[in-house]
Each structure stands twice: as C-alpha cells, then as structure tokens.
Amino acid sequence: MSEPPQPCITTRGLNLWYADFQALFDVNLDITRGLITSLIGPSGCGKTTLLRCFNRVNERYGYVTTTGEIRILGKNIYDPDVALVELRKSVGMVFQRPNPLPISVYENVVFGLRIHHPPGTFTRAELDEAVEKALIEVGLWKDLRDRLDRKATSLQLEQQQKLCIARLLPLKPDVILMDEPCSALDVEGTRAIEELMFALKGHYTILVVTHNMAQARRASDECIFMLLGKLIEHSRTEDLFLNPKNPKTAEYIEGRYG
C-alpha cells in the first residue's frame, strides 16, 4: 500500500442520547476504507448504537438525540441537505436476525433498485442480470437459480443472511454495516458469512459488530473496543489482541468481565 489509506467513516465528538440516557460519549474514530473493522465490547456498551448511527436508522425512534459529526467519504451525514434515502443507499445494513422481506428471492434482490428508481427504469433483462450478479457474489446463485420465485422467508437461515447481503449489492454501497450477522447461525453458516466478508472486502468498507471475540480476531483487519458508550481502543486487530494499550481492553480480552 503506497498511498495513505483514506478514511471512509470519520466521527468527531459524537454523542447520542436515548431520551435522558446517554449511550455514546464523545466518540472520535477513523475507519479505513476497504477494510473489515470489527466493533467489540460487552453488552450495552453502545457498539450497535454506534453502528446504527452510520445509516441514521436510529432516528426512527423519535426520542434519539445525536450531536457531533459523522463524515462518510467526506460528507457529514447529519447535514440538513443530506437525503436519508441516498445515505441508506450507499450505507447498507445487515441485521442480527436475517430479515429478508416476505416476498420472493428475486424481488428481495431487486428491492433496492425498485425503490430507488422510478418504475420502468430497468428492463427485465437488466433486473435479471443484477439478480444473477448479486447472487453469484454471495455464493447463492448455484443453490437458488431455479428457485428465484420462492418466498425468501422460507430459505435456511444461512441463505437468508446471504440474501440480506446480496440485496445490498445492486445499489453499489460504499459501506456495509453488519450487526452481529452470525449470531443466529451455526458454525457452518458463520464460516460462510465470514468467507463472504473476506470476498467482499476491498470493494466495500465493512463494519461488523460482534459479541464473539474470536470472530473479531479471525475476521477483521481493524478492531474497535468500546465500553460504557466510550471508545477505548482502536487499532489493527492483531495489535489490539496481542498488545492492548489500555488495561481495560486487556482485561476484557482476557475475559475478566463482559
């Protein structure tokens, strides 16, 4: 890597309140473009909250207040001129429980294209191609090519979660946020999703919240440790696990609490 990596997401002085409860305290971080960054920390430390700030999906609850700034590729996403719809188009999200929509596999994949463009923008052939490309990218094409009209909610959980990733791809997002994407999956499913994350790395900046320290260790390039709403440490994953700078990080990694 000759050129200095450009940060993809930058936060400065980010605070967040759920009504009177402050969940994030003065979070400053720079997330490197094209890498997998994992967020770890005990339950309730604010890692999911932080993740949900990046596509502003937190705001659907009216009682959330956010201050500070979050820049994604240089643009402050809390600026008043930011279109929420466009933001969410370029920042995709994968949830803890696979949540494909209760429509066919095909419609799930083209859902993003359909909602972001007026009807008739794409021909059937273009949509077909987008579906094929996205499903190939997540490794579902071979299994599902003949069952595209099947209801997505009837798939296996692992396939559902892959589909949830596949449906982001036609929108060509910059960032993919993953909120404990493997917690509902078995060992095989977890491995499949992790392999998929590696395959997608580079094209997309991936942020993954995980409860599983081992997963953070084996499946991420950089790691962020959070505690009680504060960012404690952010470094390369190996460094964080081998030479934690902060004693709290060390204790957490050793399993003293959490």
Added chain:
Amino acid sequence: MTDPSPQPTAQFSFAVRSARRPTLYVLAERSLTALIYACGISAIFFVVGIFLFVFKEAAPVLFSDRFSLSQFLFSEQWYPTSELNKRYGVLAMTAGTFSVTALAMMIAVPFGLGAAIFISEFCGPRLRETLKITIELLAAIPSVVWGFIGLTVMSKLIVQLTGAPVGVNILNGGIILALMSVPIIVSIGEDALKAVPDSFREAGLALGATRWQLVWRVLLPAAKNGLLAAVLLGVGRAVGETMAVLMATGHAVQIPHGILDSVRTLTANIAAELGEAPAGSDHYRVLFLIGILLFTITFVVNLAADMAVRGIRKK
C-alpha cells in the same frame, strides 16, 4: 426450564401428594374442568342449535309442493300477503343486501385500511391512543342510532344534494353501513399491521425505502392476509346488519337500478315482517328460510375470513 436435574424429584413428590388429596378437592377440580370444557364447547352447541331451530321452522315449507326453491331464490316477486296468488321470491332483497353491502365496502375499505395504516405507521403514540379510543366509541354506537341518523340527517342531505325523490335509499344505507363497518376494519387491520415484525420495517428503511414505499412494498404484502380478514369481517358485519338498514334504505322491494333507488335487505325484511306473519303460516316459514339464506351468506364470508387468517399462521 433451565435446569433439568431437579425435575424428576419434583414430579415424584407431586405425584405422592396428589394421591393423598381429599376427595372433595378432586371432585371440585373435576367439576371445574367439566364446567370450563362445557363453556368451550357451548359455542359449537349454540351455533348448531340455532341453525337447527331455524331450519326446523323453515323445513315444512321448504319440502312442501306449494313452494319452489328456485322461485324463492330467483324470483323478484315478494307478495306474501296476496289473497289470490302468494309469491315468495327474495331476489330483489338479495340484490338489496348485496348492493348496500357493496357500496358500504367501496366506502369503508379504503377508509378503514387507510385509517389502519395511518394509526399503525404514521401517527405518534398520543394521537394513536386517542384515535383508537374514538374508533372503539364509534363501534359502540347502537345500530338503531345509526338508523335514526340515516332516517333524519342523511336522508335530508341526500335529497338536497342529489335531488333524489326519497332520501332513504342505497346511498344512505351504504354510507351508514360503511360508518358501522369502518371500526371493525380499522381495529383488525391495525392488528394485522402491528403483527408485521419490526425487522421487516428496519430492512426496508435500511435499504432506503421511504415511508410510503415501506407501506406499499413491505407492509401490505406482509399483512395482506390479516387485512383481507379485516375486510371480510367488515363485509360480515354489513351483510348481517338489520336495524340501521331497515331505517335507512327505504324498504321498497325492487331490483335497484342506481344508488338512489330504495331497496329492502334480507335482514330488514325479516325484522319488519316476522311480527305480523301468523305463526306457522307459509309466510312465517319463508321468513325463517330467509334466515337460513343469511346464515349461509355470513357463514361463507366468515369462513373465507378465517381461511385468510389461517394463511397468516402457516407462514
């Protein structure tokens, strides 16, 4: 059960204790079980009982040679008190029931589903509570009061606005019935929308869907069975409603040709004539036969609603 190990011992001591229980306790418990069982079964008992009773009253005329079922269903001649030639054809009243119901649903379905979507997806918690209470109040207004409003307020308005000769007609009855069905459609429709898992909403929002796209593309497909059930239950209410339509539709036996024609519905006909028909006469029995027809219609509608709801559970 988090800890399985103490389980067998617990069951064992329980079994020992129950063997020593006083007979009175055992009897009381058994009779209580029987009572609750009877409560549960009674619904079936009552439905079958009512059907048998109505059928028993109607059967003599149904199987007599003075009466033809096809004439009953497909003739519009309703002259039950004619001296020379009594005719019992309910086609005009069936048409009346269906036309009033259809108009009511044309008004109530968009309104009811729109309100359900607004309450469940668009309004704040305080407004939601207020609306829900108000809609429940709307459902609690007695039907005779609705009929009274139709007879006095609505009919004058309709005469003024449309120039129709009489204000009690399909339009009047349809609007009144729509107002009566809306609360059912709203409350059941809202339940159906609320039952859509929040994860679907988050999935849609995180993909950048607007609120409307979310409603159209995610919530309506996800809740379609429940919404269909809401509509069908609204239809059931409209078909079975008696007093309000009796007062608001004009009570004229004729096949309607427009929404400003007066009609008579099957229910209104029974309510109006049963008191005057001599008990045991053909007229009396034919009115019970109309009851069976109504029973069949509402049964089919409710069955359809039930099957729609079952469709939800299968997923």
